[in-house]
């Protein structure tokens with residue numbers, strides 16, 4: 001692909017970056033043995049596409065907030081633009097990048113929790129799916145474009161913890177999952193503690209040092225020993241309804257390990273930093289103390305004010321933080337301050353956001369310290385896991401042009 005020098009330089013100007021040669025401005029294709037973790041930037045919700053070392057595909061969330069009401073003024077403008085729904089852009093991105101691995105299917109899909117910015121928002125007027133059973137948004141848009149092997153969430157099969165989950169967006173997701181199940185897609189509940197749910201499906205024997213560990217869901221936490229777990233939330237019978245765990249607190253979390261490389265992702269798990277709340281409401285600290293330290297961490301709850309607290313940052317101590325942003329408060333000042341703090345852990349660290357509301361940079365001057373604040377963020381782990389690079393891919397169009405590259409970093 002050829003690009004003009006002018007557009008190339010415009011891309012470089014987006015971030016403080018080491019010089020990229022023009023020859024490297026196109027992303028090299030995934031190759032066998034490589035672990036790619038794409039944080040896809042639509043500005044409208046979370047979606048992470050992993051291409052595992054044997055070409056097994058694993059997507060975490062497929063969020064899509066639709067433009068409605070007064071919230072729009074606080075939200076990031078859609079990328080590449082609003083000519084398609086965010087979920088369509090996600091599906092098209094996944095198709096393009098999976099094609100490099102000769103794949104056209106999502107083998108594993110994990111929904112971290114039942115919020116629209118992770119599964120797709122239902123609003124009136126959305127088109128119907130091919131099956132006619134549900135509407136197209138977020139996850140459903142991705143599923144319309146490519147087959148799904150397995151869908152895992154925190155609620156299957158009853159969707160009733162801590163209370164029945166039946167808002168319009170969740171119902172639409174469930175209708176989509178049910179429609180897919182009729183043609184062979186497997187639906188499963190997330191199993192905490194195991195490494196046997198998100199496995200390599202193609203050549204597992206070739207990569208014995210790769211695993212996905214299920215860390216947390218619904219207040220159940222891996223203990224760090226074998227596949228054992230413990231329950232952190234009190235029995236619901238001992239709580240008033242107003243004290244029940246929130247949806248965010250029930251988020252699923254995983255750790256991906258490839259040799260020396262570790263990556264943590266846990267949806268919108270909060271650290272319960274409201275003053276005086278019981279310790280069990282701080283699932284983020286508990287989960288990160290079991291999962292960390294890691295090389296790369298996705299900031300939980302988009303780096304919002306109730307996440308990424310001091311104990312979390314101390315436990316994870318990553319070389320790189322990634323923020324999936326869609327709101328003017330992603331991240332908040334306290335969360336960013338913690339991520340940058342040399343008191344919480346020593347040494348350099350790089351922070352990347354998938355997008356940024358321009359006004360946020362006026363309010364929070366330290367956002368200028370981010371390595372990149374706009375674009376798809378690809379963590380590319382070398383075969384065997386000993387090192388990795390972080391690439392920024394333009395979100396302005398579907399050219400997959402590289403705008404910056406960082407690293408290589410040594411996995412620790």
Ligand SMILES: [Zn+2]
Pocket residue numbers: 115117118267268301302
């Ligand atoms: Zn969220």
